Amino acid sequence: MAGLFGFFDFTKPGPGIPKDAPPKPRLIVFFEIYTRKFWKLVTLNLIYSVACLPVLAAGIINILAIAEGLVKLSDALFIMVMGYVINLVTIGPATAGFTYVLRNFSREEHAWVWSDFKEHALKNYKQAFIISIIDLIVAIVMYVNFRFYSQMASVNEIYGALRFFVFVILIIYIIMHFYIYPLLVTFKLSVKQIFRNSFIFAMVKLPQNLGILLICAILLFVCYFYYLLGILLTPLIVFSTIGLIINFSVYPTIKKYMIDKVAKITKIDSEQ
Numbered sequence: 001m002a003g004l005f006g007f008f009d010f011t012k013p014g015p016g017i018p019k020d021a022p023p024k025p026r027l028i029v030f031f032e033i034y035t036r037k038f039w040k041l042v043t044l045n046l047i048y049s050v051a052c053l054p055v056l057a058a059g060i061i062n063i064l065a066i067a068e069g070l071v072k073l074s075d076a077l078f079i080m081v082m083g084y085v086i087n088l089v090t091i092g093p094a095t096a097g098f099t100y101v102l103r104n105f106s107r108e109e110h111a112w113v114w115s116d117f118k119e120h121a122l123k124n125y126k127q128a129f130i131i132s133i134i135d136l137i138v139a140i141v142m143y144v145n146f147r148f149y150s151q152m153a154s155v156n157e158i159y160g161a162l163r164f165f166v167f168v169i170l171i172i173y174i175i176m177h178f179y180i181y182p183l184l185v186t187f188k189l190s191v192k193q194i195f196r197n198s199f200i201f202a203m204v205k206l207p208q209n210l211g212i213l214l215i216c217a218i219l220l221f222v223c224y225f226y227y228l229l230g231i232l233l234t235p236l237i238v239f240s241t242i243g244l245i246i247n248f249s250v251y252p253t254i255k256k257y258m259i260d261k262v263a264k265i266t267k268i269d270s271e272q
Helices: 026-036 038-051 053-067 073-086 088-106 113-123 125-152 157-186 191-204 206-225 227-271
Strands: none
Touching (some): 026 038, 038 053, 038 088, 038 113, 038 227, 053 227, 073 088, 073 125, 088 113, 088 125, 088 157, 113 125, 125 157, 125 191, 157 191, 157 206, 157 227, 191 206
């Protein structure tokens, strides 16, 4: 007798989901994916942390040094840039493989964590490496300008305004990265096209993108409020959590303006 007189029998099929049932709220879908894929996200985070070990080490050094009041912001930025230089060969391709897995999770599609990470890191190696070089150049230019304008701000207010302008450009460039790697692993585009489309998406969806950035910033603040806990969690789950939030949030925009448009054009061409 299954269950107790037929009750509490969890082997029986449920009523299922009606075909005309309304779609679940996106927030609920995100948490369903997050809980269902949690251990795979931990595995992915560990793989990515190993691939980006110099940057991770630089970040941990900064957290400890800032917590103890040993470095200023400008010095912390310099340490991160140096970590990035050491990590230059692997960080871009690793981010491509990392993004491919997260993109599939966001679309509720299957992905093999290690094999898909490795395959798409190697497949997109050339373009991802070029992107990482561009990122390094931008980081150095931003660092030099921000430090110079900060030093000169006390002399002339114009330099203070220029420092703010550099900060705005940096925010926009960070937001562009919400789209750069998802576009890289989804479409066959040149690096120039990837950056152009990422800039368009960054500006067109600016309020939404600022909201995503704010959510990520709040989560990071909460995580590193107790910095030792943050250091422990970083190689385990921080990268993949932030990455899933970003990929899950931007995928509908990419689907609406690029994937669906390409599918529509392909359908029209096939009918002619």
